[in-house]
């Protein structure tokens with residue numbers, strides 16, 4: 509069914525008139541307005557974060573077998589940590605497992621886009637790095653990919669933020685962010701999927 513534009517506007521006007529005709533206490537009206545403003549504020553914050561701070565849900569789904577990560581091409585032990593791919597992009601592969609992130613410590617450059625690829629070897633984990641847009645679930649069976657940039661050199665903690673068992677509060681790692689000019693790319697840089 510199609511509504512003609514003029515009819516649509518009239519319909520809205522009728523609704524507004526009906527709404528106005530209902531008796532609503534002045535105080536109640538004020539609170540309705542305040543609640544609508546709060547909703548508007550939240551929607552505004554979400555929109556600004558999504559457009560300007562890159563805080564979005566992951567846009568693609570990539571699956572992986574959690575039970576055989578150590579045998580996989582990409583997440584075998586030798587491939588974990590910081591690597592530079594053939595296009596010069598920095599890719600960091602990490603495995604989350606009860607109760608640590610592997611590798612336990614990495615060095616990365618500041619002011620450079622870094623793509624983190626996370627997988628879980630057992631249960632649901634989360635990863636959060638304060639002061640960045642990094643906060644994601646690591647769901648077993650899926651690869652979580654996030655691109656972030658550290659604005660300043662320093663030591664950043666990396667925390668699990670999904671309860672994963674008794675040792676959950678000991679599950680953390682740390683990242684040393686080094687000034688861009690002082691950072692040296694790791695020597696070994698195999699292309700994705702090249703190593704067995």
Ligand SMILES: [Cu+2]
Nearest residue numbers: 668670672676
């Ligand atoms: Cu945890």
